[in-house]
Amino acid sequence: MKPKRVVIIGASACGAKAASRIKRLCPACDVVILDQSAFISYAACGMPYYLSGKVRELDDLVKTTYGRVRDVRYFNDLKDIAVHTNVRALHIDRQARRIDASNTVTGESLSLDYDALVLATGARPKTLPIPGANLKGIYHLTRMEDIQAIALEIRNRERGRAVIVGGGFIGVEAAEALRAKKWNVTLLERESQLFPGLLDFEIAAMIREHFYEQLVETEFDAGILSFEGEGGQVRKVITQSHSYPADLVIVAAGLAPHTALARAAGLEIGQTGALKVNAHLQTSDPAIYAGGDLAENTHIVTGKPCYMPLGSTANKHGRVIADNICGMASTFPGVQGTFVCKAFDYAVGATGLTETQAKQMGIDAYAVSVCGFDKAHYYPDSQIMALKLLVENTTHKLLGLQAVGKGDVVRRIDVAAAAIRLGAAVQDILHLDMAYAPPFSPALDVFVTALNVAQNVKSGLMKPVTAGEAKKLLDEDESVLMVDVRSDLEFRRAHIGSSKVVNIPLDELHARLHELPKDKKIVCVCLLGLRGFSAQRILDAAGYADVRTLEGGMFLWPWKDELD
């Protein structure tokens, strides 16, 4: 192909990746990147780990794998790519294929012609439209400037008080980072759970529980009224029910795509508010490509547009854009909402749809929850985790998986991501030959077990009840009896506090059947769900008409603070 002049706006994940790939595909292309910041090509997702001290130097976030800083010279010398920092793009002349920009430091103007233009302007953090939002000490966690300022605050004050607004993954990561520095941390979330919109309630509740253990204070359904300050510095965060002292506030209330430049140029905006692109990542102007946090994606499971800004997606966008600019007809297949987040000792993640999302969309699906160990249970650092698998009713297709626990949850998320991407139904992937050795996996991987349980539920063998349903039955239904089949010791340590709960260890169940009235609705409970299922089958066989198994057992019970 004829070498092109490519102008890229934004030198972060998508822009930098596109530039590098274009130069590898077509070294004769002339590639110029403009970025309005002085910092380029940094690993924004690594910022919380610099705050916590896990990443020692801020420079580590801008170094290559072999220790070279990705600065303007790096792009120039190694990649023959021109990068202009502190340059803000002002106007796109689509007719003339020219971009006007100016240097925010020197005030200098510049004008660049392009054959292809790449918009990778990213997203900006949402701000709160409340009094005091402009006080000093209120930060976001998206730019290098933020992180430098927050790091300074932490260094200058021991055991300060931080309030984090927003319980998505940036808020959760920030909470961990600040606790690592021994700060007092309060997290405010306007929804009633962590990871709202990303996880189902009971999965997110596992992290809420772990936050208690880590001494992170939380307020849910929090209506934030104002920030109060002294001498221009934030001092308090006021919600409808509380007032929280604050030396530092981090607002992590989501991202909004930076569409101003694209809008002004008349490019089509998608229904999510992000920039609309086709599968080749072309905007409504075929000479203009867009990717990263600016662009709308297609959700692989629903086929619908979605806005899911993530660094991993941005990098993939960059590659696809480069291919297309260089004449290889690449397409981006879309995203499926896969994520993972470290929250202190826990990891939590998901791929595909949650049960809540499926319900909102009217998708006919059933969910099964399964607990198991990440490694052979006798291996020293094995950990329990919970998986929640969502399956479409008519097709048995996997729609989503959520996973939470102290162990290796990310592996199971990624396996499910592959299966969902490939459109697998439960039966297509049953008995999957996963890698087994005691330091890594149990003989039957918990993902394989989840597929088995989905089959058991579908065939009517297992009759599950979720924690939410079980709690409702306990609270409202007089005819319910909950049989906790764990050992006497396990039961005494902690159990659901209700007169409707009895303890009959599984190995005594046969002998003590006479204690269980046949006219009750019975819910069988154990630690992880397996003994409960065995008990359900014993009671089924003994002629009990309405017996169910508490899915995920006590491990996944979301109200652990109310246990006896």
Add this chain to the structure above:
Amino acid sequence: MKPKRVVIIGASACGAKAASRIKRLCPACDVVILDQSAFISYAACGMPYYLSGKVRELDDLVKTTYGRVRDVRYFNDLKDIAVHTNVRALHIDRQARRIDASNTVTGESLSLDYDALVLATGARPKTLPIPGANLKGIYHLTRMEDIQAIALEIRNRERGRAVIVGGGFIGVEAAEALRAKKWNVTLLERESQLFPGLLDFEIAAMIREHFYEQLVETEFDAGILSFEGEGGQVRKVITQSHSYPADLVIVAAGLAPHTALARAAGLEIGQTGALKVNAHLQTSDPAIYAGGDLAENTHIVTGKPCYMPLGSTANKHGRVIADNICGMASTFPGVQGTFVCKAFDYAVGATGLTETQAKQMGIDAYAVSVCGFDKAHYYPDSQIMALKLLVENTTHKLLGLQAVGKGDVVRRIDVAAAAIRLGAAVQDILHLDMAYAPPFSPALDVFVTALNVAQNVKSGLMKPVTAGEAKKLLDEDESVLMVDVRSDLEFRRAHIGSSKVVNIPLDELHARLHELPKDKKIVCVCLLGLRGFSAQRILDAAGYADVRTLEGGMFLWPWKDELD
């Protein structure tokens, strides 16, 4: 269905699982298990970790997740399953559907009628047909009796000398366990690499290299002539080239299925020597099922019979057998050779076919090797690993993945296992939305990168050369020049020792092109492969006709002991 009398021979993974599932599916069935050992339902794969001390008590290997020992009483009380230990099955009367057995301790005979019979007699370790093979101190690592005896030897002798025969995963795990106890360890392997038949040479070489670091002595292509003893106790292992002092010998030379009982009953044996079963795991007698290490499997990638005894497969067999006995028409889809093995600080594993296997079978395929980090490279405990992906030439279907490194290799193996099971081609799974957060993954997962590289190779953009080919070129071809594009510091630390190797750091390449003659075959080398690829593209564009990139860079170079 009408309750059945089910007799199961073997109370290990497959047998115990089948029994438990039958009782859950059909509590009215009468289930009896016979086992010739006193030990039942133990986690044989956990044995090396008891030897090393990672698993503290031998009992831990026979306990459930909630701490209950799986003994005869456990099966009786919790599961209503009768287990007869120390009972050897002697004869199957297929006509009468009756099995004759005898107690090896009391000599008592017993005879059991069955509606369905499950053969789960497992496998026995192969012995070496050489002088001294019956000396004391020579063990296998498959039975509880072995492990007790070996543990006693270790306790009784400090810094003893062990010789391990066989470099498959049991041999490798045993080496790690004995080194953990500060024993001197020598591993003898008759093939020229570790994991023969399971991994390609250069992947296995990474573990050989790590063995040097861990002070495990190795002899490859080892012809073992005899064991020599004193007073009936082994003292030496004699090979064609060496004599090794030995206080203890572990023979891990593979497993052979225990088919004697099945053969005597006239059941059909498969071409691998294991018992032939159909997809329902029925033998040639429909009333007799078989699974676990006794049974032959179908390989999902090749469609051909294979013998791959693994605990994970045995458990799945047990479930499928139970389903079929209870009237649910379950099928077992086959295996794909997935495994993972911990070798000191490394993990290594594979799924599907290796390049060597594909060549032997005449399958038209190409392989790409990629190195990358398991987590964000700036995250403190991130580790480099190497992936080798095998792709079918005509269909672009994934045929296999091998992975090795100190980091999280098992995740990438399992993702590939899912993709291969579902018949994915490279394009079906390109840009897979894998879970990303710095503590778990790089923004572009190394598996995603491997798919990208496969595309680069297929499209002719990347012209890879394997380490083996590169070494051959260096040794035999006068017109070869190897350009190491790492930094001066990296180069000086260690590089391939040859007058044909020059160091030109990537950022000096443009300026120093005149140093490279145009008539040479050029191989570009870096640490992981990415800078090498960039260099190849620069040289391609500069008109060099024959430029290739060393796949996997110096990280995957198998002859590290010969570096300058």
